Amino acid sequence: MKVLMLMLSDNPGIGGLEKHTQELASAIAKQGHSVSLAAAPQHLEKIEGVTCHAVNARRSRNSITLLVEILRVIREGNYQVLHAQGTKAAFVVQRLAPFIKKHVRVASIHGFKSRYPKAVAFHQLIAVSKALANDINQAEVTVVYNGTSVAKQGPAKPSQAVVNPVWLAVGRLAPVKRFDFLIETFRFCSGTLLIAGEGPEQQRLQALIESTGQTDKIQLLGFRTDIPSLMSAADGVVISSEREGFSYVCAEALLLGKPVISTDVPIANEVLPKDHIYQGDEAAEFARLLQQDLTAATANQAGARAFAKEKLSLSAMADNTVEVYQKASETLALERSKK
CATH class of the missing domain: 3.40.50.2000 (Glycogen Phosphorylase B;)
Incomplete structure (x- = not known):
């Protein structure tokens, strides 16, 4: 499966969205899939097994130059699955939906918003918790919990005296x-x-x-x-x-x-x-x-x-996300068979 993940965060550092996207892209690539990530340059460092495309994410989701650039990346890559990470990327894919009808379109929503992307623009929406899925309250929303990897380490020594607990x-x-x-x-x-x-x-x-x-x-x-x-x-x-x-x-x-x-x-x-x-x-x-x-x-x-x-492991997150891709692919195939 050939996957393009799109993340348009302009945060200077690595927060929850950036951490999730980097780890998921790497975990899916380790399963043997071809994975690319289009994101701001500061979020593209050291992602094992992933092809990276730097994007100027400071631009508005309504920026014509941003929409044209993302459409170019999509068309040049010949991807099967487009996976938008976060609401900004999801709204961009939603705007581009009429021009990318042959692609499987998936979006992950990571936080509560006053307005969510429209499920009809995607073949599947992913929510990172049950509460968030309930708040989105649209058809075709699947819960996939974020996974993480935490290596046990020796306890850090406090810089000054502490009282237990x-x-x-x-x-x-x-x-x-x-x-x-x-x-x-x-x-x-x-x-x-x-x-x-x-x-x-x-x-x-x-x-x-x-x-x-x-x-x-x-x-x-x-x-x-x-x-x-x-x-x-x-x-x-x-x-x-x-x-x-x-x-x-x-x-x-x-x-x-x-x-x-x-x-x-x-x-x-x-x-x-x-x-x-x-x-x-x-x-x-x-x-x-x-x-x-x-x-x-x-x-x-x-x-x-x-x-x-x-x-909540990385492997469980990757497995469940690939299952969503497969389900979304079946939905697209059914849509095309009816035409």
Whole structure:
């Protein structure tokens, strides 16, 4: 099968969408398929077995020059499957649909939006969680969970003294992650909170830590490349996000055998026990979940860890995605036979 993945993120770094696309492209290529990726230059480095096409992703989804360039890449490559990653790429493929009728068209949606691409422009839509599939609420939506690979590493040594239990939170320091709520929550908790990530909220969050008198309890670690080591050193992982399409942090923590306490976001709310999910805005109530016995919490999440091992691996993600391609190919063949 000859596949072109299209990702039009203009992020300067590698976030969840970029990580997913790179890993999926490589995993499908390892299965023996021919895979190309058209994306911004900064997202094309070191992708094993994948042919890369650099695209200026800073342009609007409605840019005529962008549409013409993507159409040229598609026609020159003689691809069987076009797989748009993210809503921007999906809307571009939707605009081009009348000119690429002979191609199988698939789009992966990674986050909640006020408006989604139209399913009629594609042979299959992929949602990365059940909650997201329900929100899309269109025909021909298949759930394929993001897979990941987490190599167990030795625990990272803290840069300063910590008090157990040690909780780790990971993510971009942006409002949607609600780290301000987590900092308020930790006023009612014992132990240490480590927050790994960088972003526009860093100064405000540091000021909140200081104003709540928690400089000895909470550390902003900044950008880190050793998240598995940090998780290995932590006693538990906490997710405080307002919304997520799919939480890589939850998946990685489960694969490393760490207990997870989370707000009501996918994929945590699909696999964790209900009493490990917090719904609400009361810091003291969220803190109660973080104060439970972690040995018991770990035991109660055995089913979630088994699910992660079976469903959240790179090979499972690649297998399930190729199944979607095959189903979409059958849909296209049926369409063409009726003409």
